[in-house]
């Protein structure tokens with residue numbers, strides 16, 4: 267499974283301050299949300315300057331580059347491609363010009379009607395430079411802005427687009443933070459020493475020694491300018507649909523999202539797994555890193571000792587040279603190795619966040635068996651993933667999802683486990699502590715909060731979005 271994107275926007279009241287370093291550090295904190303490209307756009311008092319590149323934040327920026335991005339207001343983005351190819355044209359922040367200036371846009375999410383909107387815009391003569399849906403939004407916004415004031419222009423854009431979007435925009439010396447009416451992807455507001463910020467996760471604020479104020483509400487736009495923040499509730503829906511995978515996997519455990527510490531939610535999920543799927547074992551161990559907090563929860567609820575048995579190499583970057591066939595084993599062991607003395611002769615509960623294709627799980631189960639495990643009971647902190655995500659996560663196609671065509675015993679056999687247990691839908695909802703009707707569980711149920719054009723999908727409950735004048 268791949269991450270989505272991370273966004274940040276900061277406005278400092280001191281016009282002589284330089285915001286680019288703060289955005290850089292915030293993007294570093296959000297790096298887990300996307301490693302494919304990174305970018306920063308800063309307003310220098312007159313124009314917007316941007317720098318974008320392929321790779322990690324540390325690969326894209328250096329001191330000299332940040333020195334050129336002068337200004338006290340700016341936005342940033344880290345990307346994992348969900349729509350559009352992996353190329354520099356699709357990296358963000360994306361710029362769109364109009365007669366009175368320019369706007370830079372950073373987006374986390376996925377529009378489900380971007381194809382038809384793009385076709386309409388192209389038919390009207392618009393030219394696109396990327397294949398991303400973010401450019402579609404930028405074009406619509408700019409068109410609206412030529413006819414209306416800012417608030418009406420954003421409302422007009424929101425009426426046209428459908429899907430998930432947590433947006434950060436830079437318009438002149440203003441930072442805008444906008445969350446879709448269902449609040450599918452996260453966005454929060456924080457305070458830093460001399461200004462305000464919006465970001466995908468609260469850890470971006472922690473990194474800057476700032477303070478989380480609250481989440482951006484579904485359907486809300488916040489405008490930050492000159493050290494002041496104003497809120498506009500532009501749309502209201504019958505309750506949100508937060509993405510459950512933020513709680514299970516995407517967000518960092520030290521983030522607070524929609525009022526919940528992700529660490530606590532994952533410990534709860536692990537505890538729920540222990541209740542629903544106890545195991546006759548002597549050791550609970552995580553598949554690092556995402557299984558760690560879940561395994562802590564399983565250990566606490568079951569009383570079975572916790573011991574790490576697998577070590578991940580965190581330093582394999584984008585430029586890692588994939589070895590040829592003869593070195594394949596070395597490649598696997600470079601990424602993850604076993605701590606043999608902790609495994610040999612033991613009966614393990616192996617905890618992970620999800621099973622997508624099943625190939626990674628099989629490889630790890632084989633690895634711990636080869637290291638001498640007597641039994642391997644696999645426990646998964648999400649219910650089976652049975653359907654793709656159309657709302658911003660690049661998971662896999664339906665054909666690739668093992669649980670879409672195999673039962674739990676079928677998956678158990680494929681991954682070579684002695685037993686396999688997934689947390690139940692009810693258990694997950696209870697562990698998160700948010701009512702089920704306020705969560706998106708599309709990839710776990712095949713029932714989505716929105717009708718997906720061109721796909722035969724069920725819709726949970728048609729929630730009416732009201733646009734507030």
Ligand code: SF4
Nearest residue numbers: 509510655706708709
């Ligand atoms: S379909 Fe799954 S991954 Fe996609 S937004 Fe919904 S819960 Fe999240």
